[in-house]
Amino acid sequence: MNTAQYGRGPQKRICIVGASGKLGRYMVAHALDRGYEVVGVCRQVSVGKLDSFAARVTIIPGATDDREVIGRTVAGCDAVLTVLAPRGVHNYASGTAQAVLDHARPGARLVFSCGYHISRDGQDVYSWKVKFLVNVVGRLARLARVIDLDDQVEACRRIFASDTRWTVVRGSDLEEGESQGLPVWSRHVGDPVLDSNITRRVDFARFMVEAIEDDGLVHEAPAIVGCRTPSARAHSVASGAP
């Protein structure tokens, strides 16, 4: 990624909540490439993971579900990109989403990340693999108090019910590697275009950042897949369109 690739973007102020994670750092890079002013929120223990961006990004240390931290950070932002992390069993994802929904300025563009297991309208058709991961691995992870997928579901329920300008991006399985381009998307898991179920993490981040300027994604929950995957090549008519 480099700035010359995209030219100078609008001087919007963007907040990235969960900026230090793998997805978050890719989002920071994409947002800087587009000329946005970037503010990142991450846990105090993770601030060092953003060292390479420290000169160009304002970093606010704090838990992403800390309402005071989110309140003073997102208030002046034109867009907020939020990593919904189903960590622990203390309503971390729903607390994070609620803080962003409550404190973002009216009209701000809000883009949230999650996985295929989130369903907006119940019309998604899931493979045995997704069902197994959610119902067996997810339950075991909750018992171990490591991950709470139900809380990510609750976070998205609140987002879908809000009157903000939201988009919930539902990621497939992820892999590292060079960008392949903007992922394609569909409204429902189970649609053939998504069958390959794999996206480069760098491109997931690009989709999140480009959603800021794409009003067609407001009030959508796009399920994404890599644009060069076999299912995308076989079934999508145009990149980036359902």
Ligand SMILES: NC(=O)c1ccc[n+]([C@@H]2O[C@H](COP(=O)([O-])OP(=O)(O)OC[C@H]3O[C@@H](n4cnc5c(N)ncnc54)[C@H](OP(=O)(O)O)[C@@H]3O)[C@@H](O)[C@H]2O)c1
């Ligand atoms: N991994 C996948 O295969 C996959 C598939 C589909 C969708 N997604 C979605 O993609 C997004 C990013 O997921 P990712 O897997 O790529 O991971 P990630 O980008 O590394 O994000 C994980 C986030 O969780 C935070 N975190 C880690 N441990 C934590 C803890 N103990 N308490 C609180 N926060 C903690 C991280 O913050 P720190 O930097 O502070 O650790 C980071 O912000 C998520 O919304 C996820 O639902 C992931």
